[in-house]
Every structure is written in structure tokens, then in C-alpha cells.
Amino acid sequence: MGEINIDVNYLARVEGRGALHVRIAKDGKVKDLKFRIYEPPRFFESFLIGRRYDELMELTSRICGICPVAHQITALRAVENALGVEPSQQTKDLRKLLAISAHIQSNVLSMYFLSLPDLMGYESIIPMTKDHLHIVKRGLKLKKLGNDITDLIGGRAVHPVTAVVNGFTALPSKNKLQVTRKRLKEAKQDAYDTVDLFSEIEIPDFKRKCEHMAMSDPKEYAINRGRFKSTEGLNVDEMNYRNYISEEQKSYSTALHSHVKNRDSFMVGPLPRVNINFNQLSSDAKDATKRSGVKFPNFNPFISHLARAIELVHNIDESIEIIDRVPLKKERDEITCKSGFGAAITEAPRGSLYHSYELDNNGIVRKADIVPPTAHNALNVERDINEFVKNILDLPLDEITLKCEMLIRAYDPCISCSTH
Amino acid sequence: MNSYNIEKKDMNILLDRFLEDYKVFGPTRPGADSTFDEITSIKQLHLDYTSTVLPPKKFFHPPKETLFSFELKNDKFTTKESIQDKKILILGIHPCDVHAILKLDKFFSTDFSDTYYQNRRKNTVLVAINCVEPSEHSFCSSMGTGPYLDEGYDILLTDIGTKYLVEIGSKTGQKLVEGVNLRKATETDFHEKERRLKLMEKKIKKFMNTTWLPRIARENLDHEVWLDLGEHGGVDGSFPCLSCGSCSLVCPTCYCYDVYDTMDLSLISGTRNRELDSCQLLEYGEVALGDNFRRDRKDRIRHWMLCKFGAAAGGKNSSCVGCGRCIRVCPSKIDLTEVAKVIRGGKQR
Amino acid sequence: MNEYSPNLAVIKKVRKETHDTNTYTLEFSDKKLQKSFSPAPGQFMMLSLFGIGESAISLSGTSNNGSVTTTIRNVGSVTNAVLRLKEGDFIGMRGPYGNGWPLERAEGKNVLIVVGGMGIVPLRGVVNYIKNNRKKFGDLEIIYGARTPDDMLFRYEFEKWKQIKNTRLDLTVDELPIETTSKCKIGLVTSCFPSMKTHHKNAIVLVCGPEIMMRYAAKCLETIGFKDQQIYLSLERRMKCGIGKCGHCQIGLKYVCKDGPVFNYADIKPFIHPL
Amino acid sequence: MNEKPKIAIFKFTGCAGCQLEFLHLEEIFLDILELFDISYWVMVKRDNDETGWDISLVEGGISTPEEIEEIKQIRMKTKFLVAFGDCAIGGCIPSIRNWTPQLDAESQVYRDTSVIQSTKVFGIGEYVKVDAILKGCPAHRDTIVELLKSALLEIRPRLRQHPVCVECKFRDNACLITSKKMACMGPVTSAGCGAICPSLGRECEGCFGPMSNPNTSALASIFKDLGFNEKDIKRKFRKYAGMSPEFRKEAGH
Numbered sequence A: 001m002g003e004i005n006i007d008v009n010y011l012a013r014v015e016g017r018g019a020l021h022v023r024i025a026k027d028g029k030v031k032d033l034k035f036r037i038y039e040p041p042r043f044f045e046s047f048l049i050g051r052r053y054d055e056l057m058e059l060t061s062r063i064c065g066i067c068p069v070a071h072q073i074t075a076l077r078a079v080e081n082a083l084g085v086e087p088s089q090q091t092k093d094l095r096k097l098l099a100i101s102a103h104i105q106s107n108v109l110s111m112y113f114l115s116l117p118d119l120m121g122y123e124s125i126i127p128m129t130k131d132h133l134h135i136v137k138r139g140l141k142l143k144k145l146g147n148d149i150t151d152l153i154g155g156r157a158v159h160p161v162t163a164v165v166n167g168f169t170a171l172p173s174k175n176k177l178q179v180t181r182k183r184l185k186e187a188k189q190d191a192y193d194t195v196d197l198f199s200e201i202e203i204p205d206f207k208r209k210c211e212h213m214a215m216s217d218p219k220e221y222a223i224n225r226g227r228f229k230s231t232e233g234l235n236v237d238e239m240n241y242r243n244y245i246s247e248e249q250k251s252y253s254t255a256l257h258s259h260v261k262n263r264d265s266f267m268v269g270p271l272p273r274v275n276i277n278f279n280q281l282s283s284d285a286k287d288a289t290k291r292s293g294v295k296f297p298n299f300n301p302f303i304s305h306l307a308r309a310i311e312l313v314h315n316i317d318e319s320i321e322i323i324d325r326v327p328l329k330k331e332r333d334e335i336t337c338k339s340g341f342g343a344a345i346t347e348a349p350r351g352s353l354y355h356s357y358e359l360d361n362n363g364i365v366r367k368a369d370i371v372p373p374t375a376h377n378a379l380n381v382e383r384d385i386n387e388f389v390k391n392i393l394d395l396p397l398d399e400i401t402l403k404c405e406m407l408i409r410a411y412d413p414c415i416s417c418s419t420h
Numbered sequence B: 001m002n003s004y005n006i007e008k009k010d011m012n013i014l015l016d017r018f019l020e021d022y023k024v025f026g027p028t029r030p031g032a033d034s035t036f037d038e039i040t041s042i043k044q045l046h047l048d049y050t051s052t053v054l055p056p057k058k059f060f061h062p063p064k065e066t067l068f069s070f071e072l073k074n075d076k077f078t079t080k081e082s083i084q085d086k087k088i089l090i091l092g093i094h095p096c097d098v099h100a101i102l103k104l105d106k107f108f109s110t111d112f113s114d115t116y117y118q119n120r121r122k123n124t125v126l127v128a129i130n131c132v133e134p135s136e137h138s139f140c141s142s143m144g145t146g147p148y149l150d151e152g153y154d155i156l157l158t159d160i161g162t163k164y165l166v167e168i169g170s171k172t173g174q175k176l177v178e179g180v181n182l183r184k185a186t187e188t189d190f191h192e193k194e195r196r197l198k199l200m201e202k203k204i205k206k207f208m209n210t211t212w213l214p215r216i217a218r219e220n221l222d223h224e225v226w227l228d229l230g231e232h233g234g235v236d237g238s239f240p241c242l243s244c245g246s247c248s249l250v251c252p253t254c255y256c257y258d259v260y261d262t263m264d265l266s267l268i269s270g271t272r273n274r275e276l277d278s279c280q281l282l283e284y285g286e287v288a289l290g291d292n293f294r295r296d297r298k299d300r301i302r303h304w305m306l307c308k309f310g311a312a313a314g315g316k317n318s319s320c321v322g323c324g325r326c327i328r329v330c331p332s333k334i335d336l337t338e339v340a341k342v343i344r345g346g347k348q349r
Numbered sequence C: 001m002n003e004y005s006p007n008l009a010v011i012k013k014v015r016k017e018t019h020d021t022n023t024y025t026l027e028f029s030d031k032k033l034q035k036s037f038s039p040a041p042g043q044f045m046m047l048s049l050f051g052i053g054e055s056a057i058s059l060s061g062t063s064n065n066g067s068v069t070t071t072i073r074n075v076g077s078v079t080n081a082v083l084r085l086k087e088g089d090f091i092g093m094r095g096p097y098g099n100g101w102p103l104e105r106a107e108g109k110n111v112l113i114v115v116g117g118m119g120i121v122p123l124r125g126v127v128n129y130i131k132n133n134r135k136k137f138g139d140l141e142i143i144y145g146a147r148t149p150d151d152m153l154f155r156y157e158f159e160k161w162k163q164i165k166n167t168r169l170d171l172t173v174d175e176l177p178i179e180t181t182s183k184c185k186i187g188l189v190t191s192c193f194p195s196m197k198t199h200h201k202n203a204i205v206l207v208c209g210p211e212i213m214m215r216y217a218a219k220c221l222e223t224i225g226f227k228d229q230q231i232y233l234s235l236e237r238r239m240k241c242g243i244g245k246c247g248h249c250q251i252g253l254k255y256v257c258k259d260g261p262v263f264n265y266a267d268i269k270p271f272i273h274p275l
Numbered sequence D: 001m002n003e004k005p006k007i008a009i010f011k012f013t014g015c016a017g018c019q020l021e022f023l024h025l026e027e028i029f030l031d032i033l034e035l036f037d038i039s040y041w042v043m044v045k046r047d048n049d050e051t052g053w054d055i056s057l058v059e060g061g062i063s064t065p066e067e068i069e070e071i072k073q074i075r076m077k078t079k080f081l082v083a084f085g086d087c088a089i090g091g092c093i094p095s096i097r098n099w100t101p102q103l104d105a106e107s108q109v110y111r112d113t114s115v116i117q118s119t120k121v122f123g124i125g126e127y128v129k130v131d132a133i134l135k136g137c138p139a140h141r142d143t144i145v146e147l148l149k150s151a152l153l154e155i156r157p158r159l160r161q162h163p164v165c166v167e168c169k170f171r172d173n174a175c176l177i178t179s180k181k182m183a184c185m186g187p188v189t190s191a192g193c194g195a196i197c198p199s200l201g202r203e204c205e206g207c208f209g210p211m212s213n214p215n216t217s218a219l220a221s222i223f224k225d226l227g228f229n230e231k232d233i234k235r236k237f238r239k240y241a242g243m244s245p246e247f248r249k250e251a252g253h
């Protein structure tokens, strides 16, 4: 066997600009491996300094067009933690619905548009319209459902506007929520079909035991709040995040790489969520999992797709529950600024997202610290590929390359986020 | 014509009668930022409002409307009119707004008749209400458009304490109240109406001297006030104009519109539409090859004010009725009654 | 009847005038409509291309069988799309609108026509009208300026125009390409005024062209003795309806579409941009 | 046009939100595929045709030397180049950092700044000729469709440049400035969104960038009159379009 060089100069079907370079020596040892993120940084942590606390949701939203909602809610909660504000149950519920809608949209995008073409042997979803129109249409329909709910609660699908510190500037109308409820009910079958699709489709048989981490809450399937837990026993309050997680700059990447202090890389995302919070899934989601025949906890990163599909079922169920209980009362209390530090972690569609801010007396940001899911995952992606590539060295180079890309896409990396 | 009275608490009876034959629209909030929306129960109705954001113009000359749709086939086309013939009743229009509608009626029927406006107008019943609480910005008494109304209504209400005086102004109005158990109005009711409207007139704080105003305006095309409004400090506590167009969009007599086509991506079918436009906007005065006849802000606000003073091509049909909406809505606090004073030479900045 | 609704018209003939201008012969498909259609020189039509929009377009001529010609220059969306049409294609058309030139008032007088560029379009009908009713008018003088000789419209008719009795045609261009056979003068239309034959006594002036050119022309005419009341201008404004409703063409107390497009200079002088 | 027009979608320094807004055309997405040949779109496709395009939609600002080279390449291979969204027009939110010395910004984020290649961020128009712009953060999907339709018809798209106030009034909203004393950027911000924020009880923050000929100094004095201080006002203008010639003065140059 000769030397193998895997070079993906730009990663397709992911958000943002990344590359992969792997050098494998004659003896099959990985000599060099770079998950190179060359997305130009935008220096959010720099220019947020000097901005006011009530602008943060709007500004950090622009870190990412796929998961603006996650940044908004994380920023809002970090600010609320700094100001000592506890929003009402209604606000929490509507925020959860908003976050779930973003998960539906983003996870469907990842499953159907970004990864499915690999698994079905197409270059993209575009040629799939010829042979698998019904699948494409289902993807479009589900994605639209997610977008439309974000639009309804947030006022706009991409970079929504209504969520503010301690509440919402406007509430959705009861009628429209009821129409949405009906659409959610109808989408349930599509979600089951998605689970079927991804449990039947062939994925590489690969396992790598690593630390999985996600927000977790005994009462609900955690997205917007909880404690930061891992499969290796970590159980952290969001305010103390920095005592446990640190990040490191790599010369070849504009994204910083995270690891658990004094330990190794870790994985965040749908698979860790399902692994850690399986018990909080809706009963229909659990049933669908049972039918799929896949067991959790599971440490095959390619099972992330199925985890997304299972979450989709759960997300639909929980959305309906929220719609059924939210009272839609007009409420919004004034807040007073004061100085302080606040941190928050939420689950963005592709994993845990951390924001923290130091505010001065006038509510002006003095320090900002943002760690997006893809920065959390970056090192773990490298660890995975390092292991995975050894198993597939007998394949032609094209296929090795494609398989490596597929592994990265299973993480659904959001590269703009990672550099921010 | 006949007159009646009705206890305020019984207004739902009258409303239910209206609802039998019409979709009913009325003010749905108290205060000056009310809006005319659909009313299905008396609880939604706020007849004590002072003004609305958009005037009832929106029912006849909507901000956006489709004129017709078209389809291209074999290089020929077919068009399909979208004519509105829904029957509606507008409840609670103030006298100034009724006068504005009368102006638009005239404008949209002279020379060429505007089918779209006429159709909507024909299918509308106006139930007006005399103002008993003026908004701080209105000056209808100066413009002869209020606070009393003596024409243009099908039914006219006046708040006379615990009751409304109900005056009938047309056959349609008469037919609408038949079958409703209303008492005949008494002399005291009319006295009370008189008394209250006198009182109301005293409460109006804004005035505009309209004598020779169109002429004075035309003779002052070069007055420095226009540059003040357009670029410099504004007039009497106001800021320079933002050219935001709000004043004309909320004006009940501004009718200017833009026409544009839409087309679906298949390039087969589409619509021709119109949308309210404003002479305050830069694009309004553009002509081919990039020229613009009112490029300067001062020319735009001058044209608008001239129009409101009755000195532009709309003449009396587009001139002001004193509702005060433009003053309330202007972020720059520009007040045309103050401008009128300045061009009369009464006041300098 | 709905005035906004365009009628189907068919393109009978296309004639190329310059690189960006064509003349179209148009007829309504509806025979009855076609019969009753009798526009006057200076009036205009609203031409529609569905999905693109509507534009005000002057009539450049009428024929005995009732068909009309329009001459259109590509400056934007509608005009660009019209230029792509061929004989036999359909187009939407409504009108005629506007007042037209004051031909009755011109009777018995010498007529001076001053045009720049596209301005010749609405005045071609006047020239033809005078030709057909030669006795009713005094001398005819046409001063026509264009950017280059190749931009001149209706060149194929100049000889015919010159043969009209007591008619003078004076051509001028802004620039003369090096390789040209043209013997045009170089200069703005106003540069032709010194050699102008028409005297301000008992004359009427019809002016059309870019507004800046009309303002200059009118001002020069004033200095050589013409009265404001003798001068007529045809104005151009953006028109959305053509029937005095959309407001866009307002100029002072007038609507260009309804009260114009032809105006007496005296009436609109304060409202067109000062020089 | 006989052949389907070839479309390319590129991303530079930005958030992919405009591309996502394009994908949010779910209802007509299949029609778009019928009518256009989307030949380059890294976020969606693995096989990308780099030979040249009829229309290129470019998202994101330019902030590295490589990006400058790339955008020039794209310009050469593109017939009709569209600055797709505020970032491509003038840098958008990331341009807030242009007021911080670049090295300070870098050292606030990275320990080792020697490997960071960034410059200040500008719109693509700084480096290449742009044929059309789609305003907004993100651009509104209706404007995307309008642009595509106009491309098929070969006409100029109808993208109005008047202020948000117009759309706000169309929706029968009371003015937030006069009625609620809020510092709304609507009067200087280009329409296109349909007045989303004021219709939902929130002041416009200006995400569609400057309207045609805005009177920014007048609005700044109005804000001052409402009780906002100079820093507040500067922050308002130094947000989505601080680099634009229209907002630059109030953004604090």
C-alpha cells in the first residue's frame, strides 16, 4: 500500500467553509489529520464589547443563518442570568416551541438535503427529484413546517425578531397556533417515515466510544435549559461551564477546538442528546426507536441521522403539548440593568451552545464568550476520522474521501457558527 | 328624514341588525391609534375613539389591490377582472372622514371613472358618528368638515349621554333601521346634540386659516420654509422631513398610487396591481433615463403640502379635511397648520 | 367599462429606425374598436406587456384604415420588451389619452416645430396633418436636433417633408462621426435659431424633446421675441394610469396625462425646473 | 432563453442566512429547479460546475485576501452578479468590528493572531462591479423570486427603495416613534421586509440597510429628542449598514 492523501479542499453540503486533509503513511498510520476550518472569523466576541444587553439576541443571531434561534435564546438566557431575571412559564414554553421549530427545520435540512444524497448515492438532492420525488417533497414539507413555526412565533424564519429579554414583543394568534397544531398532527406520519427511512438506509458500521455531552433535565427533553451532563459523569451547572471545558487554537483552523479539562475531546449533538436523555423522549418517539431496532446509548456517529429522525417525532409531540397548554397572556415586565456575569447553555440543533457575558451597570457588554456546537465537536471529528479511516483503507481513494466527508456531515457541522 | 334614539346599552340590537346584511367594520380600540377592523360583536366596538391610523379610505382605495389577473396563452392573453362586490357597512366614521370620502367619490368619478373604487363604494353603507372628543391634532372646524356632519351618511349617530341620537340620511339607512324597535327622537335629544357639539367645537385647539390658501401657497413656491422643512431645522419645534411618506399614506384624501405587474416564475400568469404611493418618496418623481422631477426633499414636501392646501392638480378633491392624522404620525413633528401660518407670513421660524 | 383594462392589439409591421428604436404599426383586434378609433396628433396610448408593465407611448402616425404607428425607444423594462416583439405578436393597448397639439389654434399661422431626439415622434403626425391640410397653415419650419445622424428618426421621410410647400427642414446633431456621408450641422437645436426663418409675428411654436432642451429652447425663443403664449411644449412624466388618477404626472395644478401632455408654456413655466 | 440559466450561490464572510432564505422557498423550490440550472451551490451540492454562470448570488462580505481573489474570479465567470443580502452589500453586522483596530479584534478572540488572515470586512462592491443588490439580513424570499423572475424576463426587478414606514402604514400600524417613543429606524431603512418588526411591537433596527436618500441626521435628532444619548444613536446606525455612505456619518466616522 502506498501513501494515501485525502484532500477535500472544500466540504460540500455543510454550512460554511471547511476542508479535510489526511495523510496516511505506507504502514497505514495516520501521519497528519486536519479538519481545517477556513471560514473567515467575524470577531463577534470582539465587537459585542460595547453593545447593550438588549441587542445581543439580535446581533448573535447573525452568527448563523441555520440556527439563529439557538443563539438568540442562549444570549437571552445568559443576559437574564446576569440580570437575575426569571421569565414566566409562558415565555419558557414559547421559547421552547421556537427552539423546537428551529430543530425541526435544521435537522430536516441536515437529514434530507445535506446527508441523504450521500446515503442514496446522489451528488445532491437536485437529481433526487427525478427518482425519489416523494422523498424530496417530504423533506421540503417538513422543513417548511419548521420554518413556518419559527415564522409564527418569531416573526421571521431566518433571524426572527420577537424574542426579547424576559418575554416576547408579540404573541402568535390562537387561530394560527391551532392551524399549526393540525399541520403538526399531519406531519407525524412523515416523521415516522423519516425514522423508517434512516433506520433502513445502510450506514457504515463504525463505533468509537467517546464522551457524549448534552443538556439534561429530569422533567423534559432538554433544549433550552438543564444541566450539562456527560456519559462520563460530568454534571455541570451552566454558570460553571468554564471550570470544566477549555478550548485551544490550532494554527490551521479559525475555529477553536474544545476539550474537557484534563480529559479529551467530546461529542455534542442529536446522538449524545438521545443517548443521555432517552427517558425524556415522548412515548411515540420511544416506540419509533423500538421499531427501528437500534439500541441506545449508541456510539456510532452515523446513527446521528437516526437520532435526528427520532427527535423529529419527539419534537412534533412536544410542540403539540406546548400549543395545548400555553395561555397566550399579554405580559412583559420592565427590567432594570445592573452589572453582573451570566452564562447559559442550550441545545442548538447540532449540539450544545454556550454564551456568557459580563455586563456593566448600564447593561453594556464588557466581555463575551461564545462556544458553538461545532467548536465543541471539532476535535472529536478529528478523533473519529482518525479511527474511522483505518477501517476503510482498502477502498478506492474516491470512496475513502466520500466516506470521510459523510462522517463529517453526520455531525452536521455549522462552520460559520464555529468561527463566529 | 327620520330620527330616532337608542340607549347605548342597546346598541347591540342595532349592530345585530347591521350584521344580518353586511360585513361590519368599525373602530376596535379607544384613543387615537384605533383601527377600523371587522366587528362581529359589540364588545369589539369602540365608538368613543378619537382617530384611527388608516382612514376608511382603505376600504375603497386599499393600500394594495389586484386590478386584474392575466394569462398568456399562445402569445395571446386573457384578463380576468377582480371586482369586489362584497357588501360592507362602516360603523363609526367621523365627519372629517365622511367628507374625505365625498372628495374621493368626486375624484374617482370625474373624467374617467375608476371602476374599482366605484364598485367598492357602491356596496358600502356609511354609519357615521359625530365627534364629541376631538383628537389633539384635528382642526376640522377650520376646514368645514366637522364636528357636525350634515351630508354623506346613510345613518348618523350622536352621543347624547346615555343614548345615541340616530339620524337617517338615505333610503338604505331607513331600510336598515326598519324592524328595529327604535324610539322617535325627541326635541330634547336634538337640544342635547346641539349642546354637546357646541361644547366639542370649543375643545378644538388647532386652526388653519384657509382663506385664499391655495393662492397664497402657489405664490410662495420660493418661500424659505420649504428649504427649512426639507433640509434645515424644520418649523416651530419640528425636525426636517424624513421623506418617510407616512403623512400622505394616512391622509384620507391622498389617492396617488403606483401600478405594477407580478408574474409567476413559469411566466404564464400574473396580476396587475396597484399600491398607494406618496409624492414624498424619491422614486415617485422618477422618469425614464434616470431623471427625477422632484429629487430634492424640499420639492417633495412642498408638493405634498401644496396638494393638501388645494394648490396642486388634485384641487379640492385632494385637499385637507383637517383630520390631523398627518400631524400625529409625523416623526418629525411637522404640522401643516404651522406651515400655513408661516407662508401667510404670520410666523417665522 | 373598465378604463384600466387593456385591449388586444396586433403588431402589423415593425420598422427599424435606429439601433435602439423601432416603429410599430398596430391595430386593435376588436374590429368595432378599431373603427371608432380616431386619435389626434400629440395624443398617446398606454401600451401593456403583461408581467412587465405599462408605458405611455405617443402616436407617431395614423393611417386611413385606422391603424396607428408608435415609435419606441428602449430605455427600460417595457420598452425593452417591446423591442423584442415581432410582426404578428400581441400587445395590450388602451387610449388615446391626452389633449394633442393645438392644431385649430395653429390654423392660419406659420408653424415652427422645434424637436430634440425622440421629441419628433408626437410631432410627425403634425407634419403629416399640415401636409394633408396645407392650405390651412402658413409656412412650416422644422428644426430637428439629434445626438448623431444615425439617431435621427424618420430619415426616410425627410425628402417628402422638404417637398411640402413652403417648408424648411433644418437638421443638427451633437456629434458627427468621422466616417459619415451626412452633411448635418453640428450643434444644439438652439444653434439653429439665428438662421431660423419663422418670425414671432403670427406664428405658433410646437416644442418637444428632453425637458432640459425644451427649457433652453423656450428661453431662447423668448429672447428673440416669441411670447410665452405662442409656445407649446409636450411634457413627459412617468404615468401609471394615463387617466388622471395615479397622480404621478402632476405638475402644479395640472395633470400631464389629462390636461396635457401639450401645454402652453405660460401655464407651466413656474413648475418646470428653473434653469 | 433556450437553455436554462445557470445559477451559482456563493458564500463569503456571512452566516448563510440568505442561502437559507433561498431554501425557504420550499413551495416553489421544485419549480425553480425546473426553470434554472443551479450549477454551483456548495451548501447543497457536491458536484459543482465552475465554468461560468448567468447569475451568481453572492452572500457574505469580503474579509480575507483569498476572498478578494475569489470574488474577482467569480466576477469574471459571471454575467449577472448579485450582492445577496446586507453582508455582500456592505459587511452587515460583522462590519461593526471595522471600528476596532483589526489587531485588537483579533487578539480579543485568538491567542495566536499570526495565523489569522482577516482584514476589515467590506461588501463585494468594494472589489468588483455588482449588477444588482438584494437588501436585507436576510434578503426577503419575495425579493429573491422577483429577481429571478426579472432575470427570466430580462427586465429590471421591482425592488422598492422607499422606507419601511410605507409598508408599516400599509399594515395599519401606529407609528412607534410618535405613539410609543421608541427609537425606530424605519424612516431611514429600506422597505422589503413588509415591516415585520413594527407589526410585532418591536422597533425596526434597520436590517434592510439604508433607503434611497435617507435623512439620517433628522432621525438622529428625533432620537435625541426622545431621550436617547449619542452612544445609543451611534449603535443604532453602526449595526447593519454602518459602512454605507448613507449611515456612515451617524455611525461615527
Ligand SMILES: Cc1cc2nc3c(=O)[nH]c(=O)nc-3n(C[C@H](O)[C@H](O)[C@H](O)COP(=O)(O)OP(=O)(O)OC[C@H]3O[C@@H](n4cnc5c(N)ncnc54)[C@H](O)[C@@H]3O)c2cc1C
Binding pocket: B287, B288, B289, B290, B291, C044, C053, C054, C055, C056, C057, C058, C059, C070, C071, C072, C073, C074, C075, C076, C077, C078, C079, C080, C118, C121, C122, C235, C236, C237, C238, C239, C261, D155, D156
Ligand atoms: C405622453 C408621453 C408620451 C411618450 N411617448 C413615447 C414614445 O412615443 N416613445 C417612447 O419610446 N417613449 C415615450 N414616452 C416615454 C415612455 O413612456 C417612458 O420612457 C417609458 O415609460 C419607460 O418605460 P419602461 O418600462 O421601458 O422603463 P422603466 O423600466 O420604467 O425604466 C424607467 C427608468 O428606469 C431606468 N432603468 C431601466 N432599466 C434599468 C436598469 N436595468 N438599471 C437601472 N436603471 C434602469 C431607466 O433609465 C429609466 O430612468 C412617452 C412618455 C409620455 C409621458
Ligand code: SF4
Binding pocket: B247, B250, B251, B252, B253, B254, B308, B319, B320, B321, B322, B323, B324, B325, B326, B327, B336
Ligand atoms: S392633510 Fe393631514 S390633516 Fe389634512 S386630511 Fe390629510 S392627514 Fe388629515
Ligand code: SF4
Binding pocket: B240, B241, B242, B243, B244, B245, B246, B247, B248, B280, B301, B326, B329, B330, B331, B332, B333, B334
Ligand atoms: S410624515 Fe413627516 S417626516 Fe414623514 S414624509 Fe410626512 S412630513 Fe416628512
Ligand code: SF4
Binding pocket: A161, D164, D189, D190, D193, D194, D195, D196, D197, D198, D203, D204, D205, D206, D207, D208, D209
Ligand atoms: S422592520 Fe426593520 S429590522 Fe425588522 S425586519 Fe424589517 S427592516 Fe429588518
